[in-house]
Amino acid sequence: MDDQQEKELKEWRQGDFALDVAPFIALVTTEDGQPFEIGETSEGIRGIVIVSQTCDIVSENGERHFVTACALVERPKGEGSLVRAGRRPHLVPVEFAPENTFADLSKTFSVKKDLLASWPREIGFSTDEKRHKFGFAIARKFGNFAFPDSFDEAVGHLKQQAWKRHEKDSDLGKIYRSLREIRFKCDGGWSSALKRISILAVLQPEGLREAEYDVIYKELKIQCDAVKWPDNYEWSDAGFELRTAVEFSAADIYESQAGDFEYLCM
Numbered sequence: 001m002d003d004q005q006e007k008e009l010k011e012w013r014q015g016d017f018a019l020d021v022a023p024f025i026a027l028v029t030t031e032d033g034q035p036f037e038i039g040e041t042s043e044g045i046r047g048i049v050i051v052s053q054t055c056d057i058v059s060e061n062g063e064r065h066f067v068t069a070c071a072l073v074e075r076p077k078g079e080g081s082l083v084r085a086g087r088r089p090h091l092v093p094v095e096f097a098p099e100n101t102f103a104d105l106s107k108t109f110s111v112k113k114d115l116l117a118s119w120p121r122e123i124g125f126s127t128d129e130k131r132h133k134f135g136f137a138i139a140r141k142f143g144n145f146a147f148p149d150s151f152d153e154a155v156g157h158l159k160q161q162a163w164k165r166h167e168k169d170s171d172l173g174k175i176y177r178s179l180r181e182i183r184f185k186c187d188g189g190w191s192s193a194l195k196r197i198s199i200l201a202v203l204q205p206e207g208l209r210e211a212e213y214d215v216i217y218k219e220l221k222i223q224c225d226a227v228k229w230p231d232n233y234e235w236s237d238a239g240f241e242l243r244t245a246v247e248f249s250a251a252d253i254y255e256s257q258a259g260d261f262e263y264l265c266m
Contacts, residue, residue, distance in 0.1 A: 012067075014053055016050050046072045049070050051070050067113060068111075072094070075101070089105075089141050090104060090105045091103070148195075151190075158227060159259070182258075196235070201216075204244075
């Protein structure tokens, strides 16, 4: 890599993208294992988005010659609201990408740094906060805890209620927008014979809440009472706890797993 390429590379950040470079990228089909150029065989792919963390992109470590990227795909216009609500975890909005295009985390691949440096860089996000949310979505896709199927089925109604109500211009919508995150804890671990479950509902800071504490608590109590556990599950003595992030301990966070509610804080 020459000096100009190194200079160009140092400008790249996680979430930045390049358009019309798909013919350079090869993925592998699941049918016969043969490589193909996605620019020629996959419709709707507009370019690439960088997934690697910024420090890994600009690192001068001689052993790090590649970065991770994903396809920038075009989706039907009506799907955008579902993506922004977190209902399509493999698709992530990129602020300055063309309209109706999203980073597709199901289509990831490696790109050599000198090739990346030769592509025209497009800035993905205007602020570090927005770039951080993009990184959070990547962590959600690849780092989510795999809850047992029986657990997912039991709390499915709770998730559906939150999904349906979060964006509503209603009192119930205000309740769910007042939650920053919902986490689940299993006393004794998820492989234990009897799984005793707690919900840790993390409140937004007081200035960002749209509903009062008592109103939020009452709604969550109704939803928790509606959960029907299989024979090897039951509520813990705590049941559910409603606090701010400051009020929960580090142990509470380490001993619990985030549910598929990340859109609440996005």
